[in-house]
Amino acid sequence: MYEYIFVETTLGGFFTEADHHEKIAEYAKQGWRLVQVLPTHYNGHGKPENYEIIFERPLKG
Known part of the structure; x- marks a missing residue:
């Protein structure tokens, strides 16, 4: 069995930097x-x- 997590991110834009590499x-x-x-x-x-x-x-235990 597995556990899942869902993380919001952006690939950046005109005024913002992308942060997906750091989050991954x-x-x-x-x-x-x-x-x-x-x-x-x-x-x-x-x-x-x-x-x-x-x-x-994977779930621990």
Whole structure:
């Protein structure tokens, strides 16, 4: 069995930096494995702005 965690992130924009690399590295150090990245919000031009990163790891015990 696995446990899952869902982490909101952005790929950056005109005024913001992308932070997805740091978040993936941070969770990987804790034993989480990247499963999928899903766009969760689109701007008026149809471009994804926000993403949800899904991680999993085996249940302990």
